[in-house]
Amino acid sequence: MDSKTAHSLTEHEKKDKALFDAISPKYLEKDLAPQCSIARKHRLLSSLKNVSFDHTSRVLEVGCGAGFSVKYLDKPYSAYVGVDYSQGLIDYANQYNSKPKAQFICANIKEYQPEEKFDVIFMIGVLHHFDDMKGILSHIVTLLKPGGVVVANEPQSSNPLIQGLRTLRTKLDKSYSDDQVQLLPENLKELYEAVGLKEVQVLGQGYFSTPFAEVVLRPKWIIKVLSMGSIGLDNYIQRVDWTSLRKIAWNVVGVGFKSKI
Ligand SMILES: C[S@@+](CC[C@H](N)C(=O)[O-])C[C@H]1O[C@@H](n2cnc3c(N)ncnc32)[C@H](O)[C@@H]1O
Numbered sequence: 001m002d003s004k005t006a007h008s009l010t011e012h013e014k015k016d017k018a019l020f021d022a023i024s025p026k027y028l029e030k031d032l033a034p035q036c037s038i039a040r041k042h043r044l045l046s047s048l049k050n051v052s053f054d055h056t057s058r059v060l061e062v063g064c065g066a067g068f069s070v071k072y073l074d075k076p077y078s079a080y081v082g083v084d085y086s087q088g089l090i091d092y093a094n095q096y097n098s099k100p101k102a103q104f105i106c107a108n109i110k111e112y113q114p115e116e117k118f119d120v121i122f123m124i125g126v127l128h129h130f131d132d133m134k135g136i137l138s139h140i141v142t143l144l145k146p147g148g149v150v151v152a153n154e155p156q157s158s159n160p161l162i163q164g165l166r167t168l169r170t171k172l173d174k175s176y177s178d179d180q181v182q183l184l185p186e187n188l189k190e191l192y193e194a195v196g197l198k199e200v201q202v203l204g205q206g207y208f209s210t211p212f213a214e215v216v217l218r219p220k221w222i223i224k225v226l227s228m229g230s231i232g233l234d235n236y237i238q239r240v241d242w243t244s245l246r247k248i249a250w251n252v253v254g255v256g257f258k259s260k261i
Helices: 003-007 011-032 034-047 087-096 133-142 160-172 185-194 210-214 220-240
Strands: 058-062 079-084 102-106 118-124 144-155 198-205 251-257
Touching: 011 034, 011 087, 034 118, 034 144, 034 198, 034 210, 034 220, 034 251, 079 087, 087 102, 133 144, 133 185, 144 185, 185 198, 185 251, 198 220, 210 220
Parallel strands: 058 079, 058 118, 079 102, 118 144
Antiparallel strands: 144 251, 198 251
């Protein structure tokens, strides 16, 4: 990130960026530990399940962290760009996930102006870090081609049991951001519609597997088996019905399209 861009960060962004720079080695561990990375891969792939990609698709990941989506994605693309304002995480992305069609950029997304627009834009656990969700999401929509799709996977607040566990984690885990905002599924839908996205769908994601994606638990092999079992259960639930069960899920996935004209 150049000094002019760094200078333009809001106080909230400075604090958030500093947190991710400080915890970047710990953050990286989640994608390096197999018992955790399988659940992280599952979260990404289930979020993108209903989105079509092909060999011509240009894909942007907002808040790409250490760039492991490049390793996890099981769909073709012509170009992947990952943008994150944490230099620590972008350095890891370049070290661990460099690939010919992938590029990682250290920038604040609200200032990112690519030469070419994108067919698919996705973000996993990022939207709630923005201090101006509507303003920044509107900017993100300008980066889409007509007919392009935005996918956001977000923690949601409908389930009181999950909210209790999150509050406990805020108290116990110093690397967990203490100004987390969680949206209700209907808030995410309203936000998408407010920025002009069409055919908006909000689905539940992660009923059992999410804790395995968030914390590196041990012993490794026992946790790996439990993590795989939880992914199997989630796949089953998500196949049966995503919408009516979304209120008890850890996360919600918003999918919305930019108008073709
Ligand atoms: C909770 S982490 C999620 C990282 C990654 N998507 C994952 O699932 O591991 C949120 C990420 O968003 C990035 N971020 C937040 N606001 C941003 C902004 N305005 N511009 C660029 N990156 C941002 C942070 O640096 C952080 O890496």
